[in-house]
Amino acid sequence: MKDFRDRFEEQLLGAARRLPGSEPASGRPPAGRRRLRLPRVPRRLGLVVAALVLVGGSALATATHPWSPSLGDPRMRAGRPVIAVGSPPAAQLAILGVLRRPATAEDHGPQVRDALRYLGPMGDIGVRTDWIRRLDHSGGAAITLIPVERWRATTLKVSIRDALCVFAAEPNGDGGGKSCWSTRDVLDGHAVAGIGPRLYGLVPDGVATVEVRLADGRVEPSTVTDNFFELERPASDDPRIPMRWMWITWRDRDGRVVPKAPLPDDIDAPIAPRHG
Amino acid sequence: MPTFKLPLREPSDRDLIAAAERGDAEAFAAFYRRYCNLVLAYAVRRMPAPELAADLMMEVFAAALIAVRRQGASRVDDPAAWLFGIARNKLVDAYRRGGNEDAARRQLELEPMVLDDDDVARIDELAGEHRVAELLELLPGDQREAVRARILEDRSYDDIARELECSPLVVRQRVSRGLRRLRARLEDTP
Numbered sequence: 001m002k003d004f005r006d007r008f009e010e011q012l013l014g015a016a017r018r019l020p021g022s023e024p025a026s027g028r029p030p031a032g033r034r035r036l037r038l039p040r041v042p043r044r045l046g047l048v049v050a051a052l053v054l055v056g057g058s059a060l061a062t063a064t065h066p067w068s069p070s071l072g073d074p075r076m077r078a079g080r081p082v083i084a085v086g087s088p089p090a091a092q093l094a095i096l097g098v099l100r101r102p103a104t105a106e107d108h109g110p111q112v113r114d115a116l117r118y119l120g121p122m123g124d125i126g127v128r129t130d131w132i133r134r135l136d137h138s139g140g141a142a143i144t145l146i147p148v149e150r151w152r153a154t155t156l157k158v159s160i161r162d163a164l165c166v167f168a169a170e171p172n173g174d175g176g177g178k179s180c181w182s183t184r185d186v187l188d189g190h191a192v193a194g195i196g197p198r199l200y201g202l203v204p205d206g207v208a209t210v211e212v213r214l215a216d217g218r219v220e221p222s223t224v225t226d227n228f229f230e231l232e233r234p235a236s237d238d239p240r241i242p243m244r245w246m247w248i249t250w251r252d253r254d255g256r257v258v259p260k261a262p263l264p265d266d267i268d269a270p271i272a273p274r275h276g
Numbered sequence: 277m278p279t280f281k282l283p284l285r286e287p288s289d290r291d292l293i294a295a296a297e298r299g300d301a302e303a304f305a306a307f308y309r310r311y312c313n314l315v316l317a318y319a320v321r322r323m324p325a326p327e328l329a330a331d332l333m334m335e336v337f338a339a340a341l342i343a344v345r346r347q348g349a350s351r352v353d354d355p356a357a358w359l360f361g362i363a364r365n366k367l368v369d370a371y372r373r374g375g376n377e378d379a380a381r382r383q384l385e386l387e388p389m390v391l392d393d394d395d396v397a398r399i400d401e402l403a404g405e406h407r408v409a410e411l412l413e414l415l416p417g418d419q420r421e422a423v424r425a426r427i428l429e430d431r432s433y434d435d436i437a438r439e440l441e442c443s444p445l446v447v448r449q450r451v452s453r454g455l456r457r458l459r460a461r462l463e464d465t466p
Binding site: 003015 | 287301302303304305306313316341345346386398
């Protein structure tokens, strides 16, 4: 349920758009002034930025031609989610190659656009549309990565800043499930979710395969593409319920175990990519 | 290679206000989200009813938006202090008039906001018993004194710096850090 502060924010946003000098009615500011002008990058951090630009220059170049898909459901009275003014934090870009690569036609395809209908104006705050990516490669229902400035579940009193949300569509095309994680969740190995028998998750750069140990002791491998893995779980004793997973091991391209290392407290500080 | 500056940190208040002045509506919304709880906490201790505190908070941000867009905000050196200055003026007006004005909201053609019981309960929770004082107590001593002097007592940086025996720049940093901490605490408020 919406708080009066949220309702007033919507009113205020509408007024700000109506005032002279504000953005067109689409809510999308002109490209020339969309992004905030930020102070000069400190020299030390500039090296990290330069490395990121070299690694993913073309991905960053897409920011100059922002993607403006329709967000939310136009039939909902609550309004539409807004597009973010900034990019994901450097730490996120540094550990997730999927965010650094250029967007493809598939990333902007009809199934991804359909997933964006399920975003809400109050829960998904500041959608980073330039970094939306389609993750699944198995030919099933689409699974889409949707980075947002903040994801909020008011009923649970949970809020994640710079959240990485993954929307998995139902195979029948009717809705789907969304999970949102922080950068820390990904690095800690907690970015795992399931829809029906389909188990999937996000992993940082450097993880080439995952091994999922199931409740009956079986170990199912899955190849990582675009920082994403997925596999079909067998049914449990109850054929309607997929088997629980117990443990997931990360391995690099040489088969060595990749530790889920604890992260420094200062998550916002840029960190070097783990894998070149 | 395209020129592209990668933001490495959260935009500052001045970044947001400057962007809002240039026409970026979302930047002003971000500024609002950043400070609405703090302004509400400020108002709720000074108004006789939660509804009036919410009313004051909304009028403050409406007036701030008008000021940013129509009068320009490039001269605003410290947006947080500027915002609380508006809050103080609105509060004084409300005391004199025996109620809040709604001139800014009418100018922006905003619809009257009707608060339900849940809204009032949330404001009560935000207020708590000596909520602002409690929050200030959570800050380290140097930040607490700087925030109290600058935001609640509206004193100049130079004046505070003399009292605290440090440079005005240090006071600015303490106020900025203190407000960031307070915002983070208040974001936990449902």
